[in-house]
Structure formats: C-alpha cells, structure tokens
Amino acid sequence: MSHNLLSLELTAKFLHYSEKELKQLVVAGEIPYFQQGDRYVFEQEKLDNWLSNNLINNEFQKRKKRAERTNDTPIAISSYLQTSGIAPHLSGHSICAILKNLTVLADETGLLYDPDEFYNEIRQREQLSSTAMGNGVALVHPCHRNNYLIQSPFLCLAKADTPVYFGDSNGAKTSIFFVIACEESALHLQILKSLCQLIEKTDLLEDLSLAKTRGELLASIQKAEIQIKNLI
Numbered sequence: 226m227s228h229n230l231l232s233l234e235l236t237a238k239f240l241h242y243s244e245k246e247l248k249q250l251v252v253a254g255e256i257p258y259f260q261q262g263d264r265y266v267f268e269q270e271k272l273d274n275w276l277s278n279n280l281i282n283n284e285f286q287k288r289k290k291r292a293e294r295t296n297d298t299p300i301a302i303s304s305y306l307q308t309s310g311i312a313p314h315l316s317g318h319s320i321c322a323i324l325k326n327l328t329v330l331a332d333e334t335g336l337l338y339d340p341d342e343f344y345n346e347i348r349q350r351e352q353l354s355s356t357a358m359g360n361g362v363a364l365v366h367p368c369h370r371n372n373y374l375i376q377s378p379f380l381c382l383a384k385a386d387t388p389v390y391f392g393d394s395n396g397a398k399t400s401i402f403f404v405i406a407c408e409e410s411a412l413h414l415q416i417l418k419s420l421c422q423l424i425e426k427t428d429l430l431e432d433l434s435l436a437k438t439r440g441e442l443l444a445s446i447q448k449a450e451i452q453i454k455n456l457i
Contacts, residue, residue, distance in 0.1 A: 231267045240276070270369055273410050274353060277366065280417050281358050300419050303446045305380040310334045311439040315383040315402065320391055324348050327365060327404050330383055336376045336406070343367065343374055347404070355392025357399045361434075362424055363391050366405040370413060378407045380416070382442055384433065401433050427452040 231239065237247045248265070250256040257271040312330050317323040328337075328344040337343050346367035350356065357363040367374060381404035388398035403420060407413035423429045423446070432445035 229269050231269060231272065233265045233267075236267045236272065239272070269410060273370065273413065274350075274368065276414060277356075277364075277417060278354055280414075280421055281356055281364055300415050301450060302380065302416065302419055302423065303443065303450060305378055305416065306382060306443060306446065307334055307379070308439055308443070310379060310381040310404075311442050312381075312383040313436065313438055313442055315385045317385065318387065318389055320351060320389070321348070323385070323389060323391065323402065324351065324365070327381065327383060327402060330381050331379075331404055331406060334379050334381065336379045338374060338376065343406075346371070346374065351392060355394070357391040357393040357397070358424070359393050359395055359397055360424065360430060361388065361397065361399055362401045362403070362430065363399045364403050364405060364417060364420060366407075366413065366417075370408055370410050372408045375406045375408060378409075378412055378416075380405060382446070384436065384442065401430070422453055423449040426456060 233244055233247060236242075237244045240247065242250075247256070251258050251265055256267075257275055258265050258267050260266065310330060310333060312326075315323070315326055315330070317326050324344060324347055327347065328340050331337055331343060332340045346369060347365050350366060350368040353368065355363070356365050381402075383402045383404075385400045385402065388400040390396065391399035393399065405413060405416050405420075407416065427449040429445060429449035432448060433442060436442045436445050
C-alpha cells in the first residue's frame with residue numbers, strides 16, 4: 226500500500242484506537258476515508274488535518290478519554306524554538322496580514338526553502354478551517370507535510386500587538402500565534418498534542434500575555450514545560 230495511504234489496522238495504531246472504535250467513526254462518517262473493495266483506506270494528509278482539527282477543538286480528547294493519552298509526556302517544545310523565530314510584537318489587522326508576517330518570521334529562522342510556498346500552505350490550511358483555539362491562541366501550520374518546504378522541523382512563537390479575529394467560531398480574537406513546521410506527520414502531531422497540553426494544563430497563556438520580550442516568551446514556554454512534567 227502506498228506510504229500516503231493507511232489501512233484500517235495502521236490507522237488504528239496511529240490514532241491509538243482499537244479497530245472496532247475506528248470502524249465506529251467510519252460508520253458514523255466522522256473520519257475521512259474511502260473504500261478499496263471491502264477495505265477501508267485512509268489518506269495520510271486528510272487524516273493529519275482531521276486529527277489537527279480535533280486536537281485544536283479538543284474533540285479528540287472528548288471522544289477518547291484515556292489516561293495514557295491525556296498524560297502523555299510532552300516533547301520539549303522549547304527545543305524547536307530559536308530566538309530568531311520569536312516575535313513579541315507581531316503586526317497585522319487581518320488573517321492575511323498575520324499569515325504574511327508569520328511567514329516572514331518563519332523565514333528568519335533560515336529553515337524555509339520557499340517562503341512563498343509556505344505562505345500558500347498556511348493560508349490554504351486556514352481556508353480549510355481556522356487553527357484558532359478559542360482561548361486567544363492559534364496553532365498555525367501548513368496544509369501538507371512536505372519535505373521540500375523546510376530544511377528541518379521548527380516552531381515560531383509570536384504575540385500580536387493587537388488581538389485580531391482569526392476565524393474562531395465564537396468570534397473571539399487571537400493574540401498568540403504558534404507556527405508548527407514539520408516534514409513528518411508523527412512529529413507534527415506530537416508537537417500539536419504537546420502544545421495543547423501546555424495550553425490547557427499550565428499557566429502558559431497567562432505568562433505569555435505578560436511577556437514583553439523574546440526572552441520572556443521563551444522563558445514562559447520553558448516554565449510551562451517544567452509545570453507539565455510535575456503534573457505527570
């Protein structure tokens with residue numbers, strides 16, 4: 226089977242579901258799939274975006290309340306951040322302007338092969354559905370995982386000078402923006418899960434709201450990482 230296509234068994238392992246639970250999602254039409262004969266098949270990219278949406282909207286945790294998932298040890302988010310990829314004063318009064326300025330910030334890391342294509346990718350992702358979480362944070366990322374887009378995985382962190390409407394369904398404005406850039410789906414989802422844990426279970430948002438410099442923003446992440454370790 227193509228590396229871009231997953232069987233029911235592989236998809237269940239990827240999502241940490243039983244095959245029975247995954248079939249229930251298929252029957253309910255709650256997960257993207259298609260059939261090859263009598264087999265259920267899942268496209269990797271569509272699966273990535275489905276899981277990203279569910280993590281951002283907290284639906285994955287609601288469906289699957291397992292202690293081993295909610296208590297997964299997060300990876301070191303700070304290890305993927307570099308000073309050049311942190312902006313304490315991001316400008317922009319629209320989604321388009323924010324995405325353009327986040328692309329400029331990502332390019333400052335020196336890890337983008339093609340900034341224009343990166344901008345197109347993150348814009349396409351926002352057009353599919355907003356990455357705004359509803360608590361003032363957005364987890365921006367490309368629509369596709371692409372080996373020719375970035376040199377190595379990295380994160381960016383930006384704080385907007387003025388909160389902007391970024392597509393949150395409740396109309397809430399967004400002021401904190403993470404950019405996640407990974408070539409591999411597994412790492413992308415690990416980082417996404419870890420960020421969600423830091424946001425939901427630590428003082429990260431409060432500390433970021435008070436931070437005024439690159440150093441203070443990075444220190445907020447590092448403090449949250451210590452807090453989450455103490456909770457597990």
